[in-house]
Amino acid sequence: xxxxxxxxxxxxxxxxxxxxxxxxxxxxxxxxxxxxxxxxxxxxxxxxxxxxxxxxxxxxxxxxxxxxxxxxxxxxxxxxxxxxxxxxxxxxxxxxxxxxxxxxxxxxxxxxxxxxxxxxxxxxxxxxxxxxxxxxxxxxxxxxxxxxxxxxxxxxxxxxxxxxxxxxxxxxxxxxxxxxxxxxxxxxxxxxxxxxxxxxxxxxxxxxxxxxxxxxxxxxxxxxxxxxxxxxxxxxxxxxxxxxxxxxxxxxxxxxxxxxxxxxxxxxxx
Numbered sequence: 001x002x003x004x005x006x007x008x009x010x011x012x013x014x015x016x017x018x019x020x021x022x023x024x025x026x027x028x029x030x031x032x033x034x035x036x037x038x039x040x041x042x043x044x045x046x047x048x049x050x051x052x053x054x055x056x057x058x059x060x061x062x063x064x065x066x067x068x069x070x071x072x073x074x075x076x077x078x079x080x081x082x083x084x085x086x087x088x089x090x091x092x093x094x095x096x097x098x099x100x101x102x103x104x105x106x107x108x109x110x111x112x113x114x115x116x117x118x119x120x121x122x123x124x125x126x127x128x129x130x131x132x133x134x135x136x137x138x139x140x141x142x143x144x145x146x147x148x149x150x151x152x153x154x155x156x157x158x159x160x161x162x163x164x165x166x167x168x169x170x171x172x173x174x175x176x177x178x179x180x181x182x183x184x185x186x187x188x189x190x191x192x193x194x195x196x197x198x199x200x201x202x203x204x205x206x207x208x209x210x211x212x213x214x215x216x217x218x219x220x221x222x223x224x225x226x227x228x229x230x231x232x233x234x235x236x237x238x239x240x241x242x243x244x245x246x247x248x249x250x251x252x253x254x255x256x257x258x259x260x261x262x263x264x265x266x267x268x269x270x
Contacts, residue, residue, distance in 0.1 A: 029042065201221060
């Protein structure tokens with residue numbers, strides 16, 4: 001549906017964490033009203049109705065993704081099955097009921113527990129500022145297949161993590177710089193670089209607000225089952241320690257981070 005310039009500017013002023021929902025609602029209500037173009041009038045009317053009924057929209061959690069299955073051209077490792085498992089877990093945990101018991105007054109979107117998936121390190125879904133951020137990762141590995149020295153892998157890596165050893169005629173990967181995006185794997189025409197281990201990078205305890213905080217990343221790559229278990233552990237910790245609507249980042253301290261890293265990275269993929 002087409003939007004006027006004024007309408008586009010108005011919706012940009014809506015807080016980003018509800019902007020997508022507001023935009024979808026505006027288009028739905030405009031369409032139901034027989035409109036083919038969204039103007040500022042439609043935006044204001046829908047926004048007012050939406051915000052006045054905010055409590056009915058809250059479900060206790062937010063589970064976001066970037067482009068979704070097959071939609072991201074930079075996808076490192078698919079997490080569709082994990083995403084479904086986590087959504088079922090969030091429903092079973094009844095986080096809405098937990099918040100209703102612990103928060104005085106009306107619930108707002110910022111009270112919800114937030115988990116986000118990103119298909120690659122570009123992090124379009126902003127995992128760095130969520131309670132739990134999950135980023136698809138693929139660890140490149142060098143095989144015995146003869147390298148053609150084409151340097152396609154070098155050109156594909158924006159981090160400068162890949163180089164060619166001209167004497168040994170093999171690619172070299174600096175894992176201190178590697179973000180595990182898999183671009184070098186896709187670029188290699190000879191399968192000298194292939195996918196070694198696939199999994200997820202996990203970031204914990206990010207938030208915005210008056211006292212913003214970036215999430216901290218565990219020093220390992222986890223498989224599907226381990227990633228699911230850490231989500232369960234985080235929700236359990238949140239329910240045990242959060243009072244009055246405190247965000248996960250406010251109750252997740254250094255000791256918790258160290259305990260999680262020791263517990264989950266011990267048998268991790270990397």
